[in-house]
Amino acid sequence: MLELKNVSSGYGAIEALKTINLKIDKGEVVTLIGANGAGKSTTLRNITGLVPLTGGDVVFEGRSLKGVPTHRITGLGISMVPEGRAIFANLSVMENLEMGAYLQTDKAQNARALERVFQLFPRLKERRKQAGGTLSGGEQQMLAIGRALMARPRLLLLDEPSLGLAPLLVHTIFEAIDAINKEGTTILLVEQNANAALKHSHRAYVLETGSIVMEGPSAQVAADPRVKEAYLGE
Numbered sequence: 001m002l003e004l005k006n007v008s009s010g011y012g013a014i015e016a017l018k019t020i021n022l023k024i025d026k027g028e029v030v031t032l033i034g035a036n037g038a039g040k041s042t043t044l045r046n047i048t049g050l051v052p053l054t055g056g057d058v059v060f061e062g063r064s065l066k067g068v069p070t071h072r073i074t075g076l077g078i079s080m081v082p083e084g085r086a087i088f089a090n091l092s093v094m095e096n097l098e099m100g101a102y103l104q105t106d107k108a109q110n111a112r113a114l115e116r117v118f119q120l121f122p123r124l125k126e127r128r129k130q131a132g133g134t135l136s137g138g139e140q141q142m143l144a145i146g147r148a149l150m151a152r153p154r155l156l157l158l159d160e161p162s163l164g165l166a167p168l169l170v171h172t173i174f175e176a177i178d179a180i181n182k183e184g185t186t187i188l189l190v191e192q193n194a195n196a197a198l199k200h201s202h203r204a205y206v207l208e209t210g211s212i213v214m215e216g217p218s219a220q221v222a223a224d225p226r227v228k229e230a231y232l233g234e
Helices: 040-047 070-076 093-100 107-120 122-126 137-149 167-182 194-199 218-223 225-231
Strands: 002-011 014-024 029-033 055-060 078-081 155-159 186-190 203-208 211-217
Touching: 002 040, 014 029, 014 040, 014 055, 014 211, 029 040, 029 194, 040 055, 040 078, 040 155, 040 186, 070 078, 078 137, 093 137, 107 122, 107 137, 107 167, 122 137, 137 155, 137 167, 167 186, 167 194, 194 218, 203 218, 211 218, 218 225
Parallel strands: 029 186, 029 203, 078 155, 155 186
Antiparallel strands: 002 014, 002 055, 203 211
16 A cells, blocks of 8 residues: 655755665554654655655555645545644634545535544544643544544554553553554554554564664564563563
């Protein structure tokens, strides 16, 4: 479904990614783990066109995304939940969700997407008239995921969905990720909580200072002594 071919990118003179190769098959949950500053968020921003490539190519369903504007990439079927959630604090929960569907013109499909979001996150339904900025951190994360789902993506990119959340809410978010995937949405997950990320994904890539140093089935990566020591606290 998605392939990064020899992708390089950076910010000015700083090289963030050094010719990385990564692929995601339809229906998978693939996780990208690594320390802060390894290039994980940059990888997602390259896919969505927010950070231009300096080399290589990003190919989605056989089509190059190089130079394609971000809003067109969303229209092709890729949605991102950014790190820090980036919800619209002054808009209501309902208005935030409607913003997610701004490219979608089929009202019946939008209504079904909204119902699905409320099934996944009943708390959002309860708070649909509340301003986004008054929600708790966990509720804001639910809203950010719900907003991305309103675009009905085939590929969902999640950037640090558990960051700053209490353990119980982390569990809720990962349960939702499993449910979204079971319904057919392919997921690329960037996550510092390597334990949870490896438990809730099919395959994993380990990124260190802009280079992929390991890849394989998540269980195999989790069992590697280097990963245990560096990321799993064992």
